[in-house]
Amino acid sequence: GQQLNQSPQSMFIQEGEDVSMNCTSSSIFNTWLWYKQDPGEGPVLLIALYKAGELTSNGRLTAQFGITRKDSFLNISASIPSDVGIYFCAGYGGATNKLIFGTGTLLAVQP
Amino acid sequence: SAVISQKPSRDICQRGTSLTIQCQVDSQVTMMFWYRQQPGQSLTLIATANQGSEATYESGFVIDKFPISRPNLTFSTLTVSNMSPEDSSIYLCSVRTGVSTEAFFGQGTRLTVV
DSSP: OEEEEOOOOOOEEETTEEEEEEESSSSOOOEEEEEOOOTSSSSSEEEEOSSOEEEEEEEEEEEOOOSSEEEEEEEOOOGGGGGGGEEEEEEEETTTTOOOOOOEEEEEOOO | OOOOOOOOOSSEEEEOOOEEEEEEESOOEEEEEEEEOOOTTEEEEEEEEEEOOOOOOOOOOOOSSSSSEETTEEEEEEEOSOOOOOOOOEEEEEEEEOOOOOEEEOOEEEEEOO
């Protein structure tokens, strides 16, 4: 089945630093979604991407839909303590309605 | 986005028993899904809840273990049957509205089986 590999697995950074994480697929995806999950909560949608090459921002977050349609990137600028959480990429591939999730990136921000 | 409420938010259950989780949405949605998130893991799709008909299960999940109902466009239930400690997970309800591919999640039900 389709798999999404997300890297890095975890990041420990200082407040104010920029963060980059990426997600790669073995097959082409039509839509990429990025979520953040706080402890004890469900994932919250951050950014949605629909076209290859698309670059979309949401505040300090910027995500890109890779040209090959097999990858996506999320950048967080000037991190703050409340950015702590697990970030998941997710996407739809082929004709399926099934949303496939990446393995997640744990972000820790030290004040 | 729709407001999604799950009940219960958490429970501790004895092995061999069953638990039914409810998912209520504040507006009609086209699609409802159930996911499982095992400790420290990512989300895995259990099934698509179909209104008025049997749910569509993913590989590795069966109706006898995870019966699902969806009587209308705003409500669904997932039952975890004959529970064992391996069923200890977070169970999440997800919805999509209209033709959008954006999926939204409830807060999850944290299940511990002892």
